[in-house]
Amino acid sequence: xxxxxxxxxxxxxxxxxxxxxxxxxxxxxxxxxxxxxxxxxxxxxxxxxxxxxxxxxxxxxxxxxxxxxxxxxxxxxxxxxxxxxxxxxxxxxxxxxxxxxxxxxxxxxxxxxxxxxxxxxxxxxxxxxxxxxxxxxxxxxxxxxxxxxxxxxxxxxxxxxxxxxxxxxxxxxxxxxxxxxxxxxxxxxxxxxxxxxxxxxxxxxxxxxxxxxxxxxxxxxxxxxxxxxxxxxxxxxxxxxxxxxxxxxxxxxxxxxxxxxxxxxxxx
Amino acid sequence: xxxxxxxxxxxxxxxxxxxxxxxxxxxxxxxxxxxxxxxxxxxxxxxxxxxxxxxxxxxxxxxxxxxxxxxxxxxxxxxxxxxxxxxxxxxxxxxxxxxxxxxxxxxxxxxxxxxxxxxxxxxxxxxxxxxxxxxxxxxxxxxxxxxxxxxxxxxxxxxxxxxxxxxxxxxxxxxxxxxxxxxxxxxxxxxxxxxxxxxxxxxxxxxxxxxxxxxxxxxxxxxxxxxxxxxxxxxxxxxxxxxxxxxxxxxxxxxxxxxxxxxxxxxxxxxxxxxxxxxxxxxxxxxxxxxxxxxxxxxxxxxxxx
Numbered sequence: 001x002x003x004x005x006x007x008x009x010x011x012x013x014x015x016x017x018x019x020x021x022x023x024x025x026x027x028x029x030x031x032x033x034x035x036x037x038x039x040x041x042x043x044x045x046x047x048x049x050x051x052x053x054x055x056x057x058x059x060x061x062x063x064x065x066x067x068x069x070x071x072x073x074x075x076x077x078x079x080x081x082x083x084x085x086x087x088x089x090x091x092x093x094x095x096x097x098x099x100x101x102x103x104x105x106x107x108x109x110x111x112x113x114x115x116x117x118x119x120x121x122x123x124x125x126x127x128x129x130x131x132x133x134x135x136x137x138x139x140x141x142x143x144x145x146x147x148x149x150x151x152x153x154x155x156x157x158x159x160x161x162x163x164x165x166x167x168x169x170x171x172x173x174x175x176x177x178x179x180x181x182x183x184x185x186x187x188x189x190x191x192x193x194x195x196x197x198x199x200x201x202x203x204x205x206x207x208x209x210x211x212x213x214x215x216x217x218x219x220x221x222x223x224x225x226x227x228x229x230x231x232x233x234x235x236x237x238x239x240x241x242x243x244x245x246x247x248x249x250x251x252x253x254x255x256x257x258x259x260x261x262x263x264x265x266x267x268x
Numbered sequence: 269x270x271x272x273x274x275x276x277x278x279x280x281x282x283x284x285x286x287x288x289x290x291x292x293x294x295x296x297x298x299x300x301x302x303x304x305x306x307x308x309x310x311x312x313x314x315x316x317x318x319x320x321x322x323x324x325x326x327x328x329x330x331x332x333x334x335x336x337x338x339x340x341x342x343x344x345x346x347x348x349x350x351x352x353x354x355x356x357x358x359x360x361x362x363x364x365x366x367x368x369x370x371x372x373x374x375x376x377x378x379x380x381x382x383x384x385x386x387x388x389x390x391x392x393x394x395x396x397x398x399x400x401x402x403x404x405x406x407x408x409x410x411x412x413x414x415x416x417x418x419x420x421x422x423x424x425x426x427x428x429x430x431x432x433x434x435x436x437x438x439x440x441x442x443x444x445x446x447x448x449x450x451x452x453x454x455x456x457x458x459x460x461x462x463x464x465x466x467x468x469x470x471x472x473x474x475x476x477x478x479x480x481x482x483x484x485x486x487x488x489x490x491x492x493x494x495x496x497x498x499x500x501x502x503x504x505x506x507x508x509x510x511x512x513x514x515x516x517x518x519x520x521x522x523x524x525x526x527x528x529x530x531x532x533x534x535x536x537x538x539x540x541x542x543x544x545x546x547x548x549x550x551x552x553x554x555x556x557x558x559x560x561x562x563x564x565x566x567x568x569x570x571x572x573x574x
Binding site: 111119 | 287288290291292293294295296298310313314321324389391392394395396398568569571572
């Protein structure tokens, strides 16, 4: 087996700043108040993910899930420890793609794909597929700054999922899409997973995590709280009341391929 | 896991992702400026975007790349040259001044726009793994792109004044652009990170740029500095890569328009210009190396502070 993601004692320190201007800082200093504080957004986290595994990343808001994904996709570097990956990484971080608001959808597709490591020819070849999937019509040639949040995430997901990647990161991708689009996304992600791509899936929806993943990692205030079988993980974060009886029955996500509307209902 | 099923279909998929011989590596870019040139396609897209975006929504579009320098030229020519009398008794003052203006404008643009480049590309930097040196470098290339039409105007004016091009002069022009590129990129790297932490630096760069315009022999000839100030001040004045770039551009485009090029070069330009050039070029490269080091030290904190 080949290790796809190796996180070793990774820690990412963030600085909270209470004061912004010189005046505020001086006043705070004179009064003996704190100007800034640090905290570990990701705190000494260690795990390994094998190639082809699909892992659900769960935890409350602010538990460090997005920061961990940023460490994995290389946007951030750990302050301590190490994060190593193998192959090309694609995906969505914190519900949206890194788009440039002044660029049109079309230009953003090319730029985004280029940053994700695709060549011009590769992008051109997949362009129609991406546009079809996003299904945003004429808006393709208007600046993405004018998009609705739904359109924005549709296009972002469409680009990310069509990159020929080895690791796919999906961070609350389904939070803003409508029902038909969610369904399409789930199907596409299952396809991606079944093609042997390593999948890291962040979601608060227990149903879809149970469907997609065989393993769950739970973060608690930046620390690794749980790492094990999906259903136990969901139970650990106490989301198991959302699960339908068939989810509880299925041992792993690979067992089920179809996505029904009721499962998506648990998404919100 | 798919590997364990062993059927032929999944086997093909496993082969597709056969990564055993691909080493585990850090997912973030860390080769600095080299990485930028390794990923030329992304760089090209960013530059294209900036070039298209600069005059977006304007009726005159690309014409503004001509109008801006022309209007600056007019202001300096009229107010400095005619009213303040800088052009009295000075041969082809407009060409002398415009040559300096182009290279200085290129430097200040690179410096100013480069300083804002990280903050301006927040959306990408916060979520995508892209070498962040890319953004200051891209703004430098965009400014470079706008130098071309200005040089065309300069050559046009020069030809009307009877400009005689020469090999050494052309080399001087290339080296001048090179110096401005290197120093501009270095300072853009330093100040773009600083600007992420405190936006004050953006305003500060505006002030520096104002000084730069007057601290180089653009509006006045170098001979005024040499003749009126002590030697050590003159030497200090020449320890400025932008001043040297300015002088090189004048050597390239102005000297050839004068009646006696050899004499006007000797009278107006400093002695040992070649040595000064070499020294300042080396200094600019060293500053770039230091800037890159500093950038790498701080860029890790950039995404969270944006």
